[in-house]
Amino acid sequence: MYAADNTRFRIQCKLRFRYRLLKRPAHLLPAAWLCTKCGKQLDEFGDHAHACKHLKGAPVTRHNGVRDVIHAAVSCAKQVRSLSEATMLSIGAVPKPELSHQAQAELKIPEHRADIAIIPDPDRGVNFADTLVIDVTITAATSTLTLAAAGPTTKDKETGEVTAGDGRATGKAAEEKAKWKTDFYAARYSNLQKGNFFPFVLETQGFLHARGRLLLCKIARLQAEYADERRRAAKYPSYASLGVRTRRLIERVSATLQFGNSTLMMRYLQDCPPRF
Numbered sequence: 531m532y533a534a535d536n537t538r539f540r541i542q543c544k545l546r547f548r549y550r551l552l553k554r555p556a557h558l559l560p561a562a563w564l565c566t567k568c569g570k571q572l573d574e575f576g577d578h579a580h581a582c583k584h585l586k587g588a589p590v591t592r593h594n595g596v597r598d599v600i601h602a603a604v605s606c607a608k609q610v611r612s613l614s615e616a617t618m619l620s621i622g623a624v625p626k627p628e629l630s631h632q633a634q635a636e637l638k639i640p641e642h643r644a645d646i647a648i649i650p651d652p653d654r655g656v657n658f659a660d661t662l663v664i665d666v667t668i669t670a671a672t673s674t675l676t677l678a679a680a681g682p683t684t685k686d687k688e689t690g691e692v693t694a695g696d697g698r699a700t701g702k703a704a705e706e707k708a709k710w711k712t713d714f715y716a717a718r719y720s721n722l723q724k725g726n727f728f729p730f731v732l733e734t735q736g737f738l739h740a741r742g743r744l745l746l747c748k749i750a751r752l753q754a755e756y757a758d759e760r761r762r763a764a765k766y767p768s769y770a771s772l773g774v775r776t777r778r779l780i781e782r783v784s785a786t787l788q789f790g791n792s793t794l795m796m797r798y799l800q801d802c803p804p805r806f
């Protein structure tokens with residue numbers, strides 16, 4: 531897939547285990563340590579990289595990497611068709627009837643593209659009721675970060691809620707983003723069923739939203755069905771179980787996310803830290 535050189539590998543480890551990546555210049559108070567590009571507060575973990583508007587291209591590359599992993603995984607299961615970046619209207623989505631042409635244009639519905647659309651039975655043509663629509667989102671879980679709350683990662687025995695060591699509730703940001711995405715699509719299209727829409731939301735530290743996990747299981751099942759067919763046809767002995775296939779997909783998504791994170795951070799370290 532990819533090889534990480536030493537610099538990249540070091541950055542990936544520091545990001546993953548949350549070590550300090552930057553050092554505040556000794557003569558600056560924390561409140562005076564600001565981004566030279568956008569004027570926002572800087573931090574030692576590089577959290578600002580996820581929020582800095584100046585780094586616009588890097589998060590897009592990271593997002594597209596994850597999108598391509600899913601697209602490639604679905605394309606391996608040949609009985610289904612996977613479309614990358616198809617417009618919603620071309621795959622059969624119907625805009626809400628109460629939206630006028632002008633309102634549709636304002637909401638950019640004609641240009642709106644789904645990251646991936648999976649058509650389970652291409653022989654039957656475009657059938658939106660069965661089409662899986664996937665929207666990939668990568669969100670930072672750092673908006674509520676308070677270092678004062680730092681401590682070990684804990685799990686509430688009653689509610690099962692996991693709180694990361696740095697005070698962030700793991701999965702909160704993903705949950706919010708997934709809800710926002712679902713509402714975003716529901717406000718625009720009348721025939722999008724909730725069961726067919728997959729907000730594939732990843733947090734930068736690796737948490738994958740439940741809908742995303744379900745999607746990976748579905749893709750693994752599609753691949754296994756196809757492999758089963760081929761095996762029966764050719765008496766081909768190679769066969770990976772469903773669990774192995776799901777794990778491989780998770781690993782691929784995870785490696786791609788970490789690669790994207792480190793690319794973003796390398797650019798950030800190069801461009802953004804204040805120069806005096």
Ligand SMILES: [Zn+2]
Pocket residue numbers: 565566567568569570578581582583584802
């Ligand atoms: Zn900035």
